[in-house]
Structures are given as C-alpha cells and as structure tokens.
Amino acid sequence: MLAIVSTLFITSAAAQTTPLGTPPSGAQPAQHEPGELFNPHPVRFVRKFAKEEYRIWTSPFRPSNYDSHAIKKYVVPFVVISGALIATDLRTAQALPNTADQTKWSGRVSQIGAAYTLAGISGATFLLGQATKNDHARETGLLALEALAHAQGVVFGVKQITNRARPVDNDQERGFWKGGNSFPSGHAASAFSVAAVFAYEYREHIAVPITAYALASVVSASRLGARRHWFSDVFVGGSTGFLLGRYVYKKHHDPRLPGSPVQRTHGWTPDIGIGHNGVALAWRW
Secondary structure (H helix, E strand, C coil), X not given: CHHHHHHHHHHHHHCCCCCCCCCCCCCCCCCCCCCCCCCCCHHHHHHHHHHHHHHHHHHHHCCCCCCHHHHHHHHHHHHHHHHHHHHHHHHHHHHCCCCHHHHHHHHHHHHHHCHHHHHHHHHHHHHHHHHHCCHHHHHHHHHHHHHHHHHHHHHXXXXXXXXXXXXXXXXXXXXXXXXXXXXXXXXXXXXXXXXHHHHHHCCCXXXXXHHHHHHHHHHHHHHHHCCCCCHHHHHHHHHHHHHHHHHXXXXXXXXXXCCCCCCCCCCCEEEEEEECCEEEEXXXX
8 A cells, every 4th residue: 555655646746857848958948928828729738738647647657767865855754654644544533523513514614625616716816817917816826727637637546546435433344445535635635736836826925825725734634524534645635736736836837927936947856767676766956
C-alpha cells in the first residue's frame, strides 16, 4: 500500500517539472499572447488539458537520475507520515465523539469543498473578471477550474485502484481493495487545489492565502467528522490537491499579472523515474 501512496505523491510532485514545450536552457520562455489565456480555442484547450493529464499520470515512469537528498527530504517523510496515519486510522476515528450531530453538521460543512461548489466559486471569479475587465481575476478563476479538473481526474483514478472502504460504525470489513472509494479524499484534494491557486495568485494580500487554506483545512477536517474519510485519506488528498494547484499555477501564470513569481527555468525541477532499484526522484538546482 505504501508503494501506491508514494507513487501518488510522486505523480503529483513530478507534475511540477518544467512544462511541455519549455525552451532549452538559456533560452527565454515564451510569454502569453494577449487574450491567449482567456479566449482559448475549445479544441486546443481540450488537447492541452489532455496532454497535461497524460504528463501527470506518466511522470513516475520517466527515466531519470535521482537525488538521494531529495528522496530523504520530501518523499520519505511523506511516505512515513502516510504510513503512520494509515496504521492508526481506526484508532484516530474512534477517538472522535462520532455522535449523530457531529456527523450531520460535519457533512453540511464539507459541502463547501464539493466539486460543484468550488467550480461555482472559481467560475464566478472568472466571470467577475470578465465583467470588470480584470485579467488577474479571470486568470485566477480559470486556473482554479483547471486545477480542480486535474484533481478530479487524479483522485478518481486512485480511488479505482485502491478501493478503500469508508469508515463505518459496524463490523464490516475495513481496508483497501474492499470495493470502497475512500482513498484519497476528493473533497480535500479539490479544496486544496483551488486554495493553492488563490493563495499563489493573491500572495500579496495575506488574508487570501490564510482564508483559502483555512477553509480547505476546515473542509478536510469536516470529512473526518462526517465519517466519510480516514485521517490518511485527508492527508494524502490534501497534499495531492496542493501539488496539482501549484503545478497549474506555475505552468500557466502570466508573469505580467500580480501573483507569486514563477521561475520558468530548469532551476528547481523534480524529475521522476522507476528503475531496477525502485522509484527515483531527481531535483535539479
């Protein structure tokens, strides 16, 4: 199971690699053409999205050298934490009051992180930018929608692979490959994917990142209270969502607009591969 957890993390982390079509080292990256981001041709948009989704899913299988320091610093801690949470999930779930009121109200709160709610918020941001001619708001809404779409694709695929049963109050079988769809948390992944985009776009307005990540954390916690997910589901889902949101922002942010600076070079580039000795993660500095 830890192999799947590490692969999921690596799949999301490896997506941070230099975007498709990046010019050779030393060359200047192409800038967005005016209107390119906000008026994409539908066929071109779908094609580019499909290529990115393909890149995300195939990133762990690209051969590369690996940096043992990065493995120790990033992958190992993630796998250790995930493994510890999976091992203690039952005990963690039983530590909650697990009352009817807890489940009911937590379920209501968690709807903030539902895909349709987040799509509505992101779409409204884009439309507001359109109405007010605010390119920054338009980009934020559009990238949030794209990050949300990638999160849905990755989470759905992993759920089908792991088939983990959701928390229950009876003696039904628990665990992976039991026909469930608990791992990872789609609400946590969705909430953090959108939160990451808003946080990066409005980094200079400290209230925005704080609010975005706080709401994403509340949504994630509510999935525990609603007994819809285990602690490890939420941790892995939130981590995956954040990485996907970061990837979309770093790949598509227009440097002419406000937001967190994007270094479009080969500076900090994770590259992933699977060889005879296992998973390899290389970080080029």
